[in-house]
Amino acid sequence: MYKKRLKKVGKYQYELPIEKGxxxxxxxxxxxxxxxxxxxxxxxxxxxxLPGILKYSIGLTDIHVGYGFPIGGVxxxxxxxxxxxxxxxxxxxxxxxxxLRTNLTKKDILKDQKKIVEALYRKIPSGLGxxxxxxxxxxxxxxxxxxxxxxxxEKGYGLKEDYLHTEExxxxxxxxxxxxxxxxxxxxxxxxxxxGAGNHFLEVQYVDEIFDKKIAEAFGLKKDQVVIMIHCGSxxxxxxxxxxYIKKMEEKYGFKDLPDRELINAPIKSQLGKDYFSAxxxxxxxxxANKQIITHWVREELRYLFPNVKIDVLYDVCHNIAKxxxxxxxxxxxxxxxxxxxxxxxxxxxxxxxxxxxxxxxxPVLIPGTMGTASYVLVGTKKAEELTFGSTVHGAGxxxxxxxxxxxxxxxxxxxxxxxxxxxxKAGSWKSLAExxxxxxxxxxxxxxxxxxxxxxxKVARLKPLAVVKG
Amino acid sequence: MKNGKFKFLPHTADIKFQxxxxxxxxxxxxxxxxxxxxxxxxxKIRKKIKKNIIAxxxxxxxxxxxxxxxxxxxxxxxxxxxxxxxNINIQxxxxxxxxxxxxxxxxxxxxEHIKAITYNEMFVKQEKGRWIAxxxxxV
Numbered sequence: 001m002y003k004k005r006l007k008k009v010g011k012y013q014y015e016l017p018i019e020k021g022x023x024x025x026x027x028x029x030x031x032x033x034x035x036x037x038x039x040x041x042x043x044x045x046x047x048x049x050l051p052g053i054l055k056y057s058i059g060l061t062d063i064h065v066g067y068g069f070p071i072g073g074v075x076x077x078x079x080x081x082x083x084x085x086x087x088x089x090x091x092x093x094x095x096x097x098x099x100l101r102t103n104l105t106k107k108d109i110l111k112d113q114k115k116i117v118e119a120l121y122r123k124i125p126s127g128l129g130x131x132x133x134x135x136x137x138x139x140x141x142x143x144x145x146x147x148x149x150x151x152x153x154e155k156g157y158g159l160k161e162d163y164l165h166t167e168e169x170x171x172x173x174x175x176x177x178x179x180x181x182x183x184x185x186x187x188x189x190x191x192x193x194x195x196g197a198g199n200h201f202l203e204v205q206y207v208d209e210i211f212d213k214k215i216a217e218a219f220g221l222k223k224d225q226v227v228i229m230i231h232c233g234s235x236x237x238x239x240x241x242x243x244x245y246i247k248k249m250e251e252k253y254g255f256k257d258l259p260d261r262e263l264i265n266a267p268i269k270s271q272l273g274k275d276y277f278s279a280x281x282x283x284x285x286x287x288x289a290n291k292q293i294i295t296h297w298v299r300e301e302l303r304y305l306f307p308n309v310k311i312d313v314l315y316d317v318c319h320n321i322a323k324x325x326x327x328x329x330x331x332x333x334x335x336x337x338x339x340x341x342x343x344x345x346x347x348x349x350x351x352x353x354x355x356x357x358x359x360x361x362x363x364p365v366l367i368p369g370t371m372g373t374a375s376y377v378l379v380g381t382k383k384a385e386e387l388t389f390g391s392t393v394h395g396a397g398x399x400x401x402x403x404x405x406x407x408x409x410x411x412x413x414x415x416x417x418x419x420x421x422x423x424x425x426k427a428g429s430w431k432s433l434a435e436x437x438x439x440x441x442x443x444x445x446x447x448x449x450x451x452x453x454x455x456x457x458x459k460v461a462r463l464k465p466l467a468v469v470k471g
Numbered sequence: 472m473k474n475g476k477f478k479f480l481p482h483t484a485d486i487k488f489q490x491x492x493x494x495x496x497x498x499x500x501x502x503x504x505x506x507x508x509x510x511x512x513x514x515k516i517r518k519k520i521k522k523n524i525i526a527x528x529x530x531x532x533x534x535x536x537x538x539x540x541x542x543x544x545x546x547x548x549x550x551x552x553x554x555x556x557x558n559i560n561i562q563x564x565x566x567x568x569x570x571x572x573x574x575x576x577x578x579x580x581x582x583e584h585i586k587a588i589t590y591n592e593m594f595v596k597q598e599k600g601r602w603i604a605x606x607x608x609x610v
């Protein structure tokens with residue numbers, strides 16, 4: 001039992017002591033009342049087996065079972081002795097969240113919620129049955145994979161400020177389209193500008209409460225202001241990149257010595273490790289570009305309904321990614337490879353990676369809630385840099401299985417419930433509504449309370465949904 | 472489900488199933504039908520389009536992974552949804568050939584998108600005279 005072995009080392013902090021095979025301990029950041037699956041702790045321990053892992057293998061407050069690494073898992077690796085693992089990033093590479101702020105207030109749109117939902121649903125396909133209107137040649141796609149949001153803005157889909165207010169400036173450097181397989185390209189080329197299914201959504205929200213007035217002001221947020229949240233990833237292209245490199249790494253290194261087949265990895269500086277990073281960066285850039293195209297379409301649609309509307313990008317954060325970043329290790333600043341799987345970067349003030357507009361406050365951290373519940377804007381902290389390699393949670397963390405959710409909850413009833421709360425919703429299928437109902441997740445209020453008290457990110461504002469579009 | 476082709480098992484975040492068969496071909500076929508069920512439930516899919524699938528593996532698990540992945544690629548790139556497997560053959564050197572029939576996804580309500588097949592808890596084995604495969608897919 002891993003749970004029994006947890007040792008309290010501070011408020012909301014537990015250590016999973018080193019056992020056979022683990023190179024470092026585990027560190028879990030949870031409150032007493034949270035349910036933690038035994039299997040997710042086992043995954044924290046498994047990750048600690050990997051070569052070159054530094055300090056500890058982290059399970060954040062929203063931890064749940066993933067493949068290889070847990071979701072809500074963070075691990076940093078030494079650049080020379082360490083590894084890079086597709087399982088530490090996930091199949092949905094750069095599954096990420098972008099928040100748009102508008103000059104509208106809740107009052108301005110209350111009468112038009114239904115119209116807004118219809119318009120956005122029509123314009124932005126889930127990409128399952130219907131295809132995307134965004135057509136692109138293979139040659140252009142290669143440029144997009146290397147240029148991300150910046151490339152599509154240069155093609156007329158948005159403003160320079162959009163990509164400047166995106167993690168990594170809208171594209172991860174070191175991307176090389178020649179490292180992405182034809183099959184991955186085939187899966188993704190028709191999916192730009194689509195949301196995808198699962199937990200991905202587009203939500204029109206309003207600022208329900210401000211917790212830190214000064215920082216909210218710096219982020220351009222006011223009470224009752226309308227904001228729009230886009231949650232999606234790299235679609236089939238990213239999934240295939242993950243799958244391709246898992247296979248390549250298995251072929252090259254085998255998985256016999258690993259505690260779990262899904263922890264397959266390659267040394268960071270090996271050819272295969274470098275190739276994976278270049279391909280992963282392409283997938284990440286696809287996701288940035290995807291949200292940029294969707295942003296452009298949101299602007300177009302809302303301009304029809306509200307001719308004077310102004311929409312700009314507050315920020316855009318990655319939830320599934322590996323990055324080379326500088327962190328303090330044993331008192332010395334050095335470059336390491338941080339894997340964040342279902343985790344958000346949470347850099348405090350002064351980090352040069354943050355856009356200038358937020359360098360004094362720390363970066364915005366965007367935490368989507370589940371359909372019908374609140375989402376949060378937090379701010380990154382120095383404390384996160386000390387405790388979690390500059391990371392915090394990414395969401396609420398799932399507690400109920402999908403099949404159980406389907407039995408217990410009916411899509412139609414959920415829609416009725418949401419409508420009663422004043423939320424308009426349009427989803428690709430009733431089933432997808434039931435699967436993503438608020439009941440299947442950990443309480444986001446508790447997750448956010450704990451990370452705020454821990455100080456690995458601080459509350460700035462709570463957002464509540466008015467209209468939801470789901471794949 | 473008695474003598475069923477496949478059944479779904481509980482899983483927190485994703486979808487887990489077991490498929491059964493008299494031989495490897497049948498267990499592979501039933502695994503593909505489980506994928507189809509995830510996408511479109513029990514809707515009847517017309518047999519309008521024919522596709523040939525070729526997959527290779529180093530063991531039954533990797534062959535199953537590669538075989539099932541072909542359906543994800545066909546779905547994402549050509550919107551192909553499976554109706555039935557017409558022929559399937561697995562050679563001793565673990566090369567698989569299959570002829571499959573189906574239709575364009577545009578004509579149906581799609582319930583779910585599958586991101587990836589995973590190796591998590593995956594097995595293909597013979598037990599008491601029948602073949603069982605277990606797969607978790609990332610959705």
